[in-house]
Amino acid sequence: MSDEIHRLLREDLRGKRPYGAPQIQVPIALNTNENAYPLDDEVVAVVSRHLEQRLRNLNRYPDRDAVDLRHDLAKYLGAGLSVDNLWAANGSNEILQQLLQAFGGPNRTALGFMPSYSMHPLLARGTGTDFVDAGRRADYSLDAEHVAQAITAHDPDVTFLVSPNNPTGTALTTDVITAAYDASHGLVVVDEAYAEFARDSSHSAIHLLPGRSRLVVSRTMSKAFAFAGARVGYLAADPAVVEALQLVRLPYHLSALTQAAARGALECSEQLQHGVERLRRERDRIVDTLRSWGLPVADSDANFVLFGGLTDSHAVWQKLLDRGVLVRDIGLDGRLRVTAGTETETTGFLDALDSTRNENPELFVEAEQ
Ligand SMILES: Cc1ncc(COP(=O)(O)O)c(C=O)c1O
Structure with a gap:
């Protein structure tokens, strides 16, 4: 921002950054809690x-x-x-x-x-x-x-x-x-x-x-x-x-x-409700699978899941991105948020996280014990 505009800007807005999750083009985008199903x-x-x-x-x-x-x-x-x-x-x-x-x-x-x-x-x-x-x-x-x-x-x-x-x-x-x-x-x-x-x-x-x-x-x-x-x-x-x-x-x-x-x-609205039901199933699959791996997972009533048990959440976020899966690093220590996707997208996320667990066990708390 130019000095002149900075000077004119309201004081409480100076130096602030705009809201926004990164809009990165990836095969599996599960970072903004959108509904994964396009309109039929x-x-x-x-x-x-x-x-x-x-x-x-x-x-x-x-x-x-x-x-x-x-x-x-x-x-x-x-x-x-x-x-x-x-x-x-x-x-x-x-x-x-x-x-x-x-x-x-x-x-x-x-x-x-x-x-x-x-x-x-x-x-x-x-x-x-x-x-x-x-x-x-x-x-x-x-x-x-x-x-x-x-x-x-x-x-x-x-x-x-x-x-x-x-x-x-x-x-x-x-x-x-x-x-x-x-x-x-x-x-x-x-x-x-x-x-x-x-x-x-x-x-x-x-x-x-x-x-x-x-x-x-x-x-x-x-x-x-x-x-x-x-x-x-x-x-x-x-x-x-x-x-x-x-x-x-x-x-x-x-x-x-x-x-x-x-x-x-x-x-x-009734027809669109089918998509909600499918996403609920995918959300529950994420919760159940991550819990079966011993990761702490918050109960979810939404179309996303917050999971923890990570020693370095940003490193796990990057590993998932390297595998074409974008989740949300919400700045909470050791935790990431993932949106439930279509069945294929959800499987892609679970596979990518599982591969990360196998290749980088040091990034998961469980692996340290
Ligand atoms: C809790 C909550 N409220 C409100 C919104 C805003 O949604 P929109 O402006 O698309 O209706 C969001 C978007 O992610 C949200 O997570």
């Missing part, structure tokens, strides 16, 4: 039909409030929700940003429990919100007592809970969410980007919304709907929260094509 022909046909119907009217701005899409999202979630409870944006990242724009900001605080989704502190910084990291237990779990204590101590305007958590993969039980809500005077945002992959769907905070006007559940079509490229995220909350977000959203933030494509994908 039938889904492509339905989405195309929706897009085509809207193409001719691209001279007009889209529905600013995305009412039809919100209606479809409410129908998808069920649980007695209606269009007034739903809001949609360009990915759940934009949903989270809008929440911080409306409820965070200068002289306000957001609280999170790291390691968790790394965009939460970055979005806080971008909106001028202070971010407090209340941490987790040594095994990265989170319990009701710790959460309630941290919220009582810091009295945040916005609390972020992530369930299933990224990068650990484990879902919260509902007692943790209700404890957070009861201890808080502010907004409690449950980021459920991976909810559809959970082993037990009853843990979703969607069921806790009635009577809790400060509770917000953030979701995305990026993962379960295999729609990461379309950028569609949404939330469910009290209608007053949705009204508040309309104060900060850009006019026409969600393009007519995005809205149309999302409605097409929602029409195919």
Whole structure:
């Protein structure tokens, strides 16, 4: 960056690096928790039909409030929700940003429990919100007592809970969410980007919304709907929260094509669920196989797995990359995160890790004993 631009930049942004996993071209990319299955022909046909119907009217701005899409999202979630409870944006990242724009900001605080989704502190910084990291237990779990204590101590305007958590993969039980809500005077945002992959769907905070006007559940079509490229995220909350977000959203933030494509994908939600089931199986295969090798693996309710037992996680990351497999080095000592892939991709990852174990036993804790 030139000195001149550096001087003009906000002080709190100087010297900072942009978010982003490396986008390296490899045969097996399992590093960004995407859905491994491309949309099948039938889904492509339905989405195309929706897009085509809207193409001719691209001279007009889209529905600013995305009412039809919100209606479809409410129908998808069920649980007695209606269009007034739903809001949609360009990915759940934009949903989270809008929440911080409306409820965070200068002289306000957001609280999170790291390691968790790394965009939460970055979005806080971008909106001028202070971010407090209340941490987790040594095994990265989170319990009701710790959460309630941290919220009582810091009295945040916005609390972020992530369930299933990224990068650990484990879902919260509902007692943790209700404890957070009861201890808080502010907004409690449950980021459920991976909810559809959970082993037990009853843990979703969607069921806790009635009577809790400060509770917000953030979701995305990026993962379960295999729609990461379309950028569609949404939330469910009290209608007053949705009204508040309309104060900060850009006019026409969600393009007519995005809205149309999302409605097409929602029409195919049952079909897309098959991909979720296949990925759940691959995730469980990774968990079972790595555990059978004696590696510590966190329980996963997501489409990825956090595993440990590595003496040098970056060296293992590199060895896997040398074998054409890209996983995520999330900067946690001795651990790596891998996304569940197709059956072939998952086998490719397991084979590459097994070969690394055989050729470089010194990189694995087990081998030292
Ligand atoms: C926990 C969590 N929340 C939100 C997101 C953002 O997803 P998107 O903006 O694609 O909806 C991600 C993406 O990986 C995530 O892991």
